[in-house]
Amino acid sequence: MSSAAVAERPAASTRQRPVVSARNVSKRFSNGTLALSDMTLDIMPGEFVSLLGPSGCGKSTALRIIASLGEATTGTIDWPTSRIDSRGKPASSIGFVFQEPTLMPWRTVFGNVYLPLRLKGQSKSASRERIMAALETVGLGDFAKAYPRELSGGMKMRVSIARALVTEPAILLMDEPFGALDEITRQKLNDDVLRLWHEAGLTVVFVTHSVYEAAYLSSRIIVMGSRPGRVVTDMPIDSPWPRDEGFRSSEDYAALSRKVSDALQHAIHQTGEAA
Ligand SMILES: Nc1ncnc2c1ncn2[C@@H]1O[C@H](COP(=O)(O)OP(=O)(O)OP(=O)(O)O)[C@@H](O)[C@H]1O
Numbered sequence: 001m002s003s004a005a006v007a008e009r010p011a012a013s014t015r016q017r018p019v020v021s022a023r024n025v026s027k028r029f030s031n032g033t034l035a036l037s038d039m040t041l042d043i044m045p046g047e048f049v050s051l052l053g054p055s056g057c058g059k060s061t062a063l064r065i066i067a068s069l070g071e072a073t074t075g076t077i078d079w080p081t082s083r084i085d086s087r088g089k090p091a092s093s094i095g096f097v098f099q100e101p102t103l104m105p106w107r108t109v110f111g112n113v114y115l116p117l118r119l120k121g122q123s124k125s126a127s128r129e130r131i132m133a134a135l136e137t138v139g140l141g142d143f144a145k146a147y148p149r150e151l152s153g154g155m156k157m158r159v160s161i162a163r164a165l166v167t168e169p170a171i172l173l174m175d176e177p178f179g180a181l182d183e184i185t186r187q188k189l190n191d192d193v194l195r196l197w198h199e200a201g202l203t204v205v206f207v208t209h210s211v212y213e214a215a216y217l218s219s220r221i222i223v224m225g226s227r228p229g230r231v232v233t234d235m236p237i238d239s240p241w242p243r244d245e246g247f248r249s250s251e252d253y254a255a256l257s258r259k260v261s262d263a264l265q266h267a268i269h270q271t272g273e274a275a
Helices: 059-066 109-119 124-137 153-165 183-200 211-217 251-269
Strands: 020-028 034-043 048-052 074-078 094-097 171-175 203-208 220-224 231-236
Touching: 020 059, 034 059, 034 074, 034 231, 048 059, 048 211, 059 171, 059 203, 094 153, 109 124, 109 153, 124 153, 153 183, 183 203, 183 211, 203 211, 211 251, 220 251, 231 251
Parallel strands: 048 203, 048 220, 094 171, 171 203
Antiparallel strands: 020 034, 020 074, 220 231
16 A cells, blocks of 8 residues: 555535444443443544544443444444344444454465455355455555465554455444554554545544544544543544645644643543443
C-alpha cells in the first residue's frame, strides 16, 4: 500500500440509515464485572469512528458486541441496512481485525486470507481472484506463498486486514490493531487504513487508547469514560483532508490532539460506577 493518505474526505451522510445502531447496551460478565452501561450509538455509512477511552473502559467489549462476537446483557444492536442471517446476525457485513494478527502459522499468507471464504464454503480456485485482490490492496501481492514466520509484525497485520477485507464487508471493525507496532510502522499503517477507507468507501470503527491516532484518523471520535463504558463525548472531527505528513506536523493536528486529550481527561474523571 502507498503511504500517501487520502486526497479528500468521503462524506458521511446523516440522511442515510445507520449501518449499525446500538441502543442502551449494557454488559455484565459472569464474574459480576459491569463492562458497559447504557451505551447508545449509531454508526453512519462512510464514517471513520474511533472509540477512544482508557484501558479497561469496555472498548473491546463494545466492539465485540457490535460484531456479534459477544452478547449484550441488556439493550439491542440493529443492522438496519443489512441482510440478517438465520442466526439473527448480519450476513457478510462485518470485517474484524483483532489486536493480534491471529494468523495460522501452518498456512501461507494466501491460505490465511482464504479462511473466511473457506468457512463460507467457497472453493479455493473460485476465491483466488478475490484473495489476490485483497493482498494487492494491502501491498502484499508478492507474499501470497510466504508463511507468517517470514513476515514482519506490520506485514502480519496487513495479512489480518486483507483477511478482514476479502469478504467485502460493509463495515470494518478494528480492535486496537496497531498498538503492538513501532511508531513508524504504526503511522504507515494508519495512512494505509485511511487510503483503504477512502478507496473502498468503507465504514470503519477503530478502537484505540491513543489520542494522537484517534485525532489523525477519525471523522468522528466517541470518547468513553472509565468502566463501566458509555459514551461521554461524541466529537465530529472537522480537520481538513488529506491527513498526511503535512497534517501530522500542522498546528491544526496539535490543537485537535489537545482538544481530544482534554475530552478524554474529562471522560476519565466522570464518576464511573465501578462494579
Ligand atoms: N470475559 C470477561 N470476563 C470478565 N471480565 C471481562 C471479560 N472481558 C473483559 N472483562 C473486563 O471488562 C472490562 C472491559 O474490558 P475491555 O477489554 O472491553 O476494555 P478495553 O477498554 O478494551 O481495554 P484495553 O484498552 O486495555 O484493551 C475490564 O474490566 C475487563 O477486565
